[in-house]
Amino acid sequence: MSEPRTPVFAANWKMSHGPAETGAFVERFAARHGPRGDATVVVFPPAISLAAFAAAASGRPDLEFGVQDVHTEVEGAHTSGISAAMVPATGATWGLAGHSERRREFGDTDVDVGRKLVRLLEVGLRPVLCVGETLDEREAGRLATVLETQIRDALRPLGREGRARLAYAYEPVWAIGTGRTASPADAAEAHAIIREQLVRAEGCDAERAVILYGGSVKPANIDALLAAPGVDGVLVGGASLDPDSWAAICAAGR
Numbered sequence: 001m002s003e004p005r006t007p008v009f010a011a012n013w014k015m016s017h018g019p020a021e022t023g024a025f026v027e028r029f030a031a032r033h034g035p036r037g038d039a040t041v042v043v044f045p046p047a048i049s050l051a052a053f054a055a056a057a058s059g060r061p062d063l064e065f066g067v068q069d070v071h072t073e074v075e076g077a078h079t080s081g082i083s084a085a086m087v088p089a090t091g092a093t094w095g096l097a098g099h100s101e102r103r104r105e106f107g108d109t110d111v112d113v114g115r116k117l118v119r120l121l122e123v124g125l126r127p128v129l130c131v132g133e134t135l136d137e138r139e140a141g142r143l144a145t146v147l148e149t150q151i152r153d154a155l156r157p158l159g160r161e162g163r164a165r166l167a168y169a170y171e172p173v174w175a176i177g178t179g180r181t182a183s184p185a186d187a188a189e190a191h192a193i194i195r196e197q198l199v200r201a202e203g204c205d206a207e208r209a210v211i212l213y214g215g216s217v218k219p220a221n222i223d224a225l226l227a228a229p230g231v232d233g234v235l236v237g238g239a240s241l242d243p244d245s246w247a248a249i250c251a252a253g254r
């Protein structure tokens with residue numbers, strides 16, 4: 001029997017919490033959430049708040065953090081861009097790639113996402129590849145095709161070693177910020193499709209692939225979602241912005 005995968009509780013703050021709010025958040029959250037050796041807690045603040053997060057969490061190495069996006073290039077004339085090479089100096093150890101809001105608002109393609117994964121891996125960050133279908137795609141019966149295409153095209157530039165270091169987040173676009181959560185059965189179905197694709201087409205080890213669920217996760221539904229087969233953790237937006245609500249989520253299964 002292989003080792004169970006350690007659950008991951010990840011917070012994506014998107015464009016909330018500047019440096020001042022970040023310090024206050026960490027202080028309150030840390031008072032409510034003691035270190036737990038049986039789970040990973042990671043926060044993705046806006047890039048401008050990474051230093052504030054690092055400073056506020058300096059006494060709590062169990063509170064990991066990461067960057068929400070990086071540029072496809074390492075350096076150059078790319079106003080407002082953030083190079084993956086700049087990130088490790090902040091103390092961040094994780095990086096998101098392919099969030100549906102990046103795809104929709106900034107036009108990130110699967111090829112761009114693949115290049116960002118390469119950049120994150122080059123500097124030793126742990127990427128989380130976000131995938132998910134729109135409501136139209138789901139209703140057209142294209143769930144498996146969409147997930148498989150997003151994974152195949154993003155993973156194309158990665159070698160076997162890089163692939164083994166990725167985590168994944170299944171985030172159905174119709175469940176993000178809508179209050180409409182995928183049922184545990186929906187999440188289990190999509191996670192099984194992703195895991196199957198990783199093993200069959202990408203040469204990954206099924207037992208080691210960490211797949212998070214994201215989309216309207218909150219304290220009231222965390223237990224049911226985490227109990228769904230193949231759900232190894234969560235990526236939380238709105239409900240991670242309040243330190244008490246985030247602490248309640250991070251206490252699941254304790």
Ligand code: 13P
Binds near residue numbers: 012237
């Ligand atoms: P919500 O939890 O606000 O639905 O956002 C989910 C998400 O997009 C996390 O990356």
